[in-house]
Amino acid sequence: MRIILASNSPRRRELLEGIGLDFEIVSSNIEEISEETEPSLLVMNLSKQKALSVAESLKDDALIIAADTAVEINGNILGKPRDKFEAYKMLKRLSGKRHSVYTGISLVSSSDLRLISDYEVTYVYIKKLNDDIIWRYINTGECFDKAGSYAIQGYGSLIVSKINGDYFNVVGLPLSKLSDMMSKNFGIELL
Numbered sequence: 234m235r236i237i238l239a240s241n242s243p244r245r246r247e248l249l250e251g252i253g254l255d256f257e258i259v260s261s262n263i264e265e266i267s268e269e270t271e272p273s274l275l276v277m278n279l280s281k282q283k284a285l286s287v288a289e290s291l292k293d294d295a296l297i298i299a300a301d302t303a304v305e306i307n308g309n310i311l312g313k314p315r316d317k318f319e320a321y322k323m324l325k326r327l328s329g330k331r332h333s334v335y336t337g338i339s340l341v342s343s344s345d346l347r348l349i350s351d352y353e354v355t356y357v358y359i360k361k362l363n364d365d366i367i368w369r370y371i372n373t374g375e376c377f378d379k380a381g382s383y384a385i386q387g388y389g390s391l392i393v394s395k396i397n398g399d400y401f402n403v404v405g406l407p408l409s410k411l412s413d414m415m416s417k418n419f420g421i422e423l424l
């Protein structure tokens with residue numbers, strides 16, 4: 234079956250390429266809006282919207298993969314920062330604390346619109362950051378298209394002290410969970 238990644242994220246593309254999957258990319262371009270405040274439900278809901286928007290635009294049979302990542306700390310959900318001041322506020326909030334990174338995955342088969350959603354959570358500990366370090370990090374420019382304003386795979390690796398859970402989930406696509414979902418629900422084996 235054709236496999237389609239419904240994502241504009243270069244990280245998600247690279248992660249799927251890394252496991253040798255043969256897939257195409259179709260961007261979803263939905264407005265990421267949801268009233269949901271429970272992070273696991275929010276990321277599953279948004280990934281579902283992305284997957285369905287692509288599935289509905291296809292004529293032939295394909296399996297669509299979509300994902301959404303959000304950061305949660307003390308009941309607050311952090312998405313992507315709008316500007317450097319918002320990035321500063323987010324990093325200040327994450328400084329010296331543990332937060333949770335949620336990624337929701339949705340799989341949809343375009344032939345019958347059968348939909349499966351699930352999520353993964355990883356706990357990330359950020360070092361105590363002074364303002365000088367926060368601004369130096371923001372000035373690397375890598376925080377802007379990232380949930381929570383950092384990229385664990387980039388300079389962000391220097392401000393993370395440890396993680397508990399799947400690293401790839403933090404980067405934006407929990408490959409192990411995805412593999413289980415594809416195998417269990419669609420009989421597609423990635424290994």
Ligand SMILES: Cc1cn([C@H]2C[C@H](O)[C@@H](COP(=O)(O)OP(=O)(O)OP(=O)(O)O)O2)c(=O)[nH]c1=O
Nearest residue numbers: 240241242301302379380383384385403404405
């Ligand atoms: C926390 C964290 C997030 N991120 C990224 C993963 C996601 O790409 C992004 C969160 O935004 P998303 O809305 O999940 O994804 P996206 O807009 O980049 O791509 P698309 O919706 O088209 O699939 O933050 C990192 O790259 N590293 C990190 O450490």
